[in-house]
Amino acid sequence: MNTGVLIEALVRQTTVLIATLATAAGQRAPLSRIADQVFGDLVRELNEQGVGHKVIADMFGMALRTYHERVARLAASDTDQGRSLWEAVFSHIERQGPLPRARVLHRFKKDDEATVRGVLRDLVESGLLYQTGRGDETTYRAADPKEAFDRNRDPETLDRLVQVALYRHGPLARDRLSEVVPIGDEALLAASLARLVAAREANEDTSSPVPTYDCATCVIGLGDPAGWEAAVFDHYQAMVSALVTKLRVGKRRAELSDKVGGSTFAFYLRADHPMADEVLGFLKTMREAGMDLRRRLDEHDRLHPPPVASDVLRVVSYVGQSVQEESSNDDE
Numbered sequence: 001m002n003t004g005v006l007i008e009a010l011v012r013q014t015t016v017l018i019a020t021l022a023t024a025a026g027q028r029a030p031l032s033r034i035a036d037q038v039f040g041d042l043v044r045e046l047n048e049q050g051v052g053h054k055v056i057a058d059m060f061g062m063a064l065r066t067y068h069e070r071v072a073r074l075a076a077s078d079t080d081q082g083r084s085l086w087e088a089v090f091s092h093i094e095r096q097g098p099l100p101r102a103r104v105l106h107r108f109k110k111d112d113e114a115t116v117r118g119v120l121r122d123l124v125e126s127g128l129l130y131q132t133g134r135g136d137e138t139t140y141r142a143a144d145p146k147e148a149f150d151r152n153r154d155p156e157t158l159d160r161l162v163q164v165a166l167y168r169h170g171p172l173a174r175d176r177l178s179e180v181v182p183i184g185d186e187a188l189l190a191a192s193l194a195r196l197v198a199a200r201e202a203n204e205d206t207s208s209p210v211p212t213y214d215c216a217t218c219v220i221g222l223g224d225p226a227g228w229e230a231a232v233f234d235h236y237q238a239m240v241s242a243l244v245t246k247l248r249v250g251k252r253r254a255e256l257s258d259k260v261g262g263s264t265f266a267f268y269l270r271a272d273h274p275m276a277d278e279v280l281g282f283l284k285t286m287r288e289a290g291m292d293l294r295r296r297l298d299e300h301d302r303l304h305p306p307p308v309a310s311d312v313l314r315v316v317s318y319v320g321q322s323v324q325e326e327s328s329n330d331d332e
Contacts, residue, residue: 017236037182040074040084069118078110085111089119090128090142098132098141155192158183159201160230162192163218166202168237168316170214177213238318262318283321290317 039060046056057067072085080088085108092107093099101120108116120140123129129140158181165180166172172180178189193213196202205212218234239262246260254261267279 039070043071043074069115072112072115072118077108079108085115086119086122089116090123093123093129093140094142098139100136101138101140102136104140155188155195157229158188158192159195161233162189163196163201163215164230164234166196166213166215167218168234168241171205171212172214173210173212235318235320238316239320241316242318259315280323283319286319290319 043056046059047053051059053067053071054064057064060067062070074084074086077083077085077088080092083091089104089108093104104120105113105116120129120131124131124140128143130143132139132141161181162177165177169176169180174186174189174193177193178186181189183189193202193204196215197204197213202213202215205214242260242262249260251258251261254263265282267282269276269279273279
């Protein structure tokens with residue numbers, strides 16, 4: 001199995017998806033933090049799978065010292081507890097700037113000075129901060145807010161994203177939820193949770209010191225104008241979850257009886273083919289079958305309620321379809 005080639009191919013396809021989302025509907029969503037986010041998420045996942053720091057550094061092609069320096073920049077700040085140093089420095093300058101370097105270093109004096117300087121350099125190189133002056137006269141300010149994506153403008157979209165995350169991964173405490181839906185603003189996340197709980201679209205459990213949230217059902221209706229981002233998020237993680245689950249149980253081939261996995265079907269036909277409507281309607285057929293299956297399952301459980309303490313299987317099926325017009329060769 002040539003894992004390296006597969007990883008590069010998946011990364012390429014993922015970057016195509018991210019680039020398309022970043023420019024959807026004429027928007028220009030900021031991508032400056034993507035590289036650090038991907039690095040941090042990969043390091044965390046590799047650590048959780050038991051991979052040591054030296055091995056991870058080798059996997060990234062980094063010297064161990066360089067690796068530790070970058071990890072330190074993304075680690076929790078000793079000055080602002082509960083936030084990464086990278087995020088804490090940027091947020092402080094965004095609120096208080098423009099600020100001279102000396103004041104930034106003093107504000108984060110509990111953190112390693114060399115690491116703070118590295119964070120400032122990263123933020124400038126990423127375009128999130130502007131730098132003027134030199135040496136002790138260096139001053140930093142945040143990029144023009146008009147150039148940033150305003151998450152406040154569409155709370156309903158955020159609510160759908162949070163609802164999908166709770167449905168797929170709940171129950172979750174707020175700090176864990178902020179990792180799944182990384183909006184970077186605790187106030188926006190708290191407001192979204194409050195709206196969902198008030199609308200009875202999410203549940204809040206306050207029986208423990210740290211409240212947790214979950215969602216028993218989540219249906220994004222066809223034609224819902226606020227649901228497309230949540231639908232993309234849901235589709236993508238459903239597909240990734242199926243692949244990851246199959247890999248973790250050691251499955252390397254498909255069988256007709258599989259309960260975990262996926263299949264891709266490609267059909268080639270002319271527009272005037274007698275089976276064109278049937279092939280083009282495959283997605284519609286699968287959607288109708290899925291909705292009918294869910295309706296019959298709900299009806300059965302309504303008439304025959306399962307025991308309260310019974311185990312539950314969560315089965316997530318993903319169906320996708322694309323249609324592309326390809327030029328034909330008359331000589332074939």
